[in-house]
Amino acid sequence: MIKTQTLQDTEVNHPPTDGISEIQFSPQADLLAASSWDNNVRIYEIQTNGSSVAKAMYSHTGPALSVAWSKDGTKLASGGADKVGMIFDITTGQSSQVAQHEAPIKVVRWVEQPGTSPILATGSWDKTVKYWDLRQQTPISTVALPERLYAMDSVFPLLVVGTADRHVHVYNLNNPTVPIKAASSPLKWQTRTVSCFPTGNGYAIGSIEGRVAIQYADDRDAAKNFSFKCHREGGTTNTREPTTVYSVNSINWHPVHHTFTTAGADGSFAFWDKDSRQKLKTFPKVGSPISSTCFNRTGTIFAYAVSYDWNKGHEGALPQSQNKIMLHSVNDNDVKPKKR
Structure with missing residues (x-):
C-alpha cells in the first residue's frame, strides 16, 4: 500500500533500513538509486502511476555514501566508507569494484567529455580526487586536495570540490588536474553540498549555517554572484527571538527550467530562481531532516530522502528515526522562472 503524508507525496516501497546518504534518478529512465548507511545501494523503478518497484540491490562492506548514474543510464557508480568505488551494470545485473582510496569515498561523479569514454571521478576523505577509466585498474590521475573532501559535483566542463576548512577548488575538465580557481568558500561555515549549474558555467554551494x-x-561574471539565507527559524526583525539555523543538505537543478531546490536539516524544501533572485515556493516541513534530493529527467518528479543527518549529533539519532x-x-x- 502506498503511504502519503501532508504533501500528498508518495512513499517509495521497501526503503533503506538506515540513513539515506544520496538519491539519484537515471538520466535515461525513471530508475531511482539510493545509497545508505546499511551498506546497500538500491535501485527502484518508478511507475507512471507513482508507485515504485524495488528492482535491484548490491552491497558495499561499509556504509554506501554516494551514487551517480552514467549519462547513458547503463551504469551506476557508488562509493562508500569501505574506501571502495563500485559499478553496477544495469544490463547484466552485476556489480564490480573499480576504484580504491586510503579513506572513505565521500562522492562519486561521472565526468564525461563529449566524444570520449566516460571517466569516473571519486572524491575521498584521504584528501584526493582520483579519475578512473573503467578499462584499467589504476587511476588515470590523482589530484591532491588541501583537506578532506566533503562535496563534489560536475557538469562539463566544470568539476567543483568543497573540502574541510571551507576550501573550494574549481577544475576545467579539459585540464582536470590543475584547478582554475582555489579559494575559500564565500560562506563562513562548513561546506555541506555543491551543485553545478546545468549550463556548466557556475555552481551553488550550501553550508551548515543555512546559507547558499x-x-x-x-x-567576468562576478557581479552575478550572491548568497542568501534559507532553512532558518525565528529571529524576525521585530523580536529578539534567537534564530535557529539548519544545514543545507541538498541543492538540485530543474532539468527544463534551470531553477533549483534547496532542502535541509529543518525538514523542508523550497524552489528558487537564481536569475531573478527570488523564492518560487516553500513546502511544508516533513518532520525529519531531508538528506538528499533529485529530479527525474523530465522534471516532473522531485524525490527527497527523509532521514536523520546527524545535525544534532549522537543524541539526535533516535530509534524511531525515519x-x-x-x-x-x-x-x-x-x-x-518568474519575471523580474
Whole structure:
C-alpha cells in the first residue's frame, strides 16, 4: 500500500533500513538509486502511476555514501566508507569494484567529455580526487586536495570540490588536474553540498549555517554572484527571538527550467530562481531532516530522502528515526522562472 503524508507525496516501497546518504534518478529512465548507511545501494523503478518497484540491490562492506548514474543510464557508480568505488551494470545485473582510496569515498561523479569514454571521478576523505577509466585498474590521475573532501559535483566542463576548512577548488575538465580557481568558500561555515549549474558555467554551494551562495566560474561574471539565507527559524526583525539555523543538505537543478531546490536539516524544501533572485515556493516541513534530493529527467518528479543527518549529533539519532524516500509530483508553475 502506498503511504502519503501532508504533501500528498508518495512513499517509495521497501526503503533503506538506515540513513539515506544520496538519491539519484537515471538520466535515461525513471530508475531511482539510493545509497545508505546499511551498506546497500538500491535501485527502484518508478511507475507512471507513482508507485515504485524495488528492482535491484548490491552491497558495499561499509556504509554506501554516494551514487551517480552514467549519462547513458547503463551504469551506476557508488562509493562508500569501505574506501571502495563500485559499478553496477544495469544490463547484466552485476556489480564490480573499480576504484580504491586510503579513506572513505565521500562522492562519486561521472565526468564525461563529449566524444570520449566516460571517466569516473571519486572524491575521498584521504584528501584526493582520483579519475578512473573503467578499462584499467589504476587511476588515470590523482589530484591532491588541501583537506578532506566533503562535496563534489560536475557538469562539463566544470568539476567543483568543497573540502574541510571551507576550501573550494574549481577544475576545467579539459585540464582536470590543475584547478582554475582555489579559494575559500564565500560562506563562513562548513561546506555541506555543491551543485553545478546545468549550463556548466557556475555552481551553488550550501553550508551548515543555512546559507547558499551562487557562484559563476568566470570572474567576468562576478557581479552575478550572491548568497542568501534559507532553512532558518525565528529571529524576525521585530523580536529578539534567537534564530535557529539548519544545514543545507541538498541543492538540485530543474532539468527544463534551470531553477533549483534547496532542502535541509529543518525538514523542508523550497524552489528558487537564481536569475531573478527570488523564492518560487516553500513546502511544508516533513518532520525529519531531508538528506538528499533529485529530479527525474523530465522534471516532473522531485524525490527527497527523509532521514536523520546527524545535525544534532549522537543524541539526535533516535530509534524511531525515519528512513524513507518520497516522490513529489512537480507542478510546472512551481518551478517556472518568474519575471523580474
